[in-house]
Amino acid sequence: MSNSECHTHGYIEEKQRYLARLKRIEGQTRGIHRMIDEEQYCIDILTQISAVNSALKNVAFGLLEDHLAHCVKEAADLGGDELDAKLKEVSDAIARFSKA
Template sequence: METTTPDGHAHHGYIQHRDDYLKRLRRIEGQARGLQRMVEEEQYCIDILTQVSAMTKALQSVSLALLEDHLAHCVVQAAAAGGPEADAKLKEASEAIARLVRS
């Protein structure tokens, strides 16, 4: 669910932590560039795999934090409002969790 400010802009549950997410995603972007560089420089396979693992964990961390924000904000608001939107938000969250578990 999103909230709308008086000027009509939509805000999602993660907006309070937006700068933190951007900082973390920029760091992950740097890790991806570092991985590309390692492959270009023909670095040792295990060293590359170690960095892939670190990047994967960083992405998982961002995913879990976003999911937590979604549950605390969007799902809670929809549940409080009730109706079909509450069911839809719960189903959406459940599907997102399933995707995270499979990845």
């Protein structure tokens, strides 16, 4: 099992929910595009951008939670280098996410 692999992805059970959330975010993003095209008020556009950012963060936190509960747990059960690799992977992902 490599750093990017897990026997089962933790999000699979919630896949349809994630896809629905991402579809809503996609619609919100198109709405922002339309607002700019229609030259709407800056603060209203910024409010919508904030809502999209929040929605994406919620998706990311959910995926992170699923990853910890499944892939990292699986690596912990195996122990050794697998666990070290998964913990480093999660740490790096959190660091990347926190920069955004």
